[in-house]
Amino acid sequence: MKLFLTGTILIVSLIIGSYFYDKKTNDELKESFSLNLKDWFNKGNYYIYKDIHKIFYIQEYLNDESNEHELPSIVLLHGFPTSSYDYHKLWNLLRQEKNIKSIITFDYLGYGFSDKPLNYEYSIFDMADMVDKILMKLNVQSVYLIAHDVGDTVAQELIRRDNLLNQNHFKILKLVLLNGGIFSDSYKPVITQEILRTKYLNKITSKYFFKHLFFKYSFSKVFGSLSPPTHVDLLDFFNSIRYNDGNLVLPLTIEYMNERTQYNDVWLDALNETMVPTLFIYGPADPINMRSKFPQKIRTELPNVKLNILSDLVGHYPQYEDAFTVFELIKNFF
Numbered sequence: 001m002k003l004f005l006t007g008t009i010l011i012v013s014l015i016i017g018s019y020f021y022d023k024k025t026n027d028e029l030k031e032s033f034s035l036n037l038k039d040w041f042n043k044g045n046y047y048i049y050k051d052i053h054k055i056f057y058i059q060e061y062l063n064d065e066s067n068e069h070e071l072p073s074i075v076l077l078h079g080f081p082t083s084s085y086d087y088h089k090l091w092n093l094l095r096q097e098k099n100i101k102s103i104i105t106f107d108y109l110g111y112g113f114s115d116k117p118l119n120y121e122y123s124i125f126d127m128a129d130m131v132d133k134i135l136m137k138l139n140v141q142s143v144y145l146i147a148h149d150v151g152d153t154v155a156q157e158l159i160r161r162d163n164l165l166n167q168n169h170f171k172i173l174k175l176v177l178l179n180g181g182i183f184s185d186s187y188k189p190v191i192t193q194e195i196l197r198t199k200y201l202n203k204i205t206s207k208y209f210f211k212h213l214f215f216k217y218s219f220s221k222v223f224g225s226l227s228p229p230t231h232v233d234l235l236d237f238f239n240s241i242r243y244n245d246g247n248l249v250l251p252l253t254i255e256y257m258n259e260r261t262q263y264n265d266v267w268l269d270a271l272n273e274t275m276v277p278t279l280f281i282y283g284p285a286d287p288i289n290m291r292s293k294f295p296q297k298i299r300t301e302l303p304n305v306k307l308n309i310l311s312d313l314v315g316h317y318p319q320y321e322d323a324f325t326v327f328e329l330i331k332n333f334f
Helices: 002-020 026-030 035-043 084-094 124-137 150-163 191-196 201-208 212-220 231-253 256-262 264-273 294-301 323-333
Strands: 045-049 053-061 073-077 102-106 142-148 171-178 278-282 306-309
Touching: 026 231, 035 053, 035 084, 035 231, 045 124, 053 084, 053 124, 073 084, 073 124, 073 150, 084 102, 084 142, 084 231, 084 323, 102 124, 124 150, 124 256, 142 150, 150 171, 150 256, 150 264, 171 323, 191 201, 201 231, 212 231, 256 264, 278 294, 278 323, 294 306
Parallel strands: 073 102, 073 142, 142 171, 171 278, 278 306
Antiparallel strands: 045 053, 053 102
């Protein structure tokens, strides 16, 4: 009976979803980009990863490249399911920094304005490889690393490699982590994440039910009340995901959550073993990393990580919700 009911729901959902399916080309999506998103897109270039896949990246130089002393660059790693555009507010503040060579960010494969192949095995390890390859291409030798959400896990893998006789081709000088699920036993996925991990239902949902109306309702839930996303920004977040039919790869890119569970202890050990100064900036109004558990786990399980807790009104996207405070904390830490 349960199997019959599930099958009926899937069939009805497929019929309804097919009727309302609104596939759009990239050019059609660009027509509804805000001026900020258009400017972000126009800043970008592409790096060809594994000789075939286009990776969108932005590098802005803050100092003359001819400096005799090699200055570090700031590298920003974004979260799931969005893109490097998550940092557009913080980017403008970081541009004020002195003694920085450049600011760099990129969209992982499967995200934002990068390619989104459907026949690809997405993983944290591959994302870390991609970071290393791009920074090699840009001749970056040392970095201040800032990461958010799944970017935290990518950063943990880069730190693990750094611990192993510096297996990266660049040196991490300091690390800043923003709200991310670094503790698999206290991470609470939102319902849309659970759906995207449910066999069969995930593909139907991502193809036929990834609508702006549903997205803005569910995505808004992870923000606090200090500075919730505007209608314009919600549309930009949505369009950056939809670009290159990105909604179709969501069931694949979210597989990182399984890796988090599998390698949780390894990546926590990496943070405990590193000599890289590490700061965690935490927005406590985060339904994914709840204030009832998360700060205490940082203090007890990662005693070498410095913790800064923001206003009770800041949620899962601190770099968007309270960009100035985040910038001040980062500036003082650097």
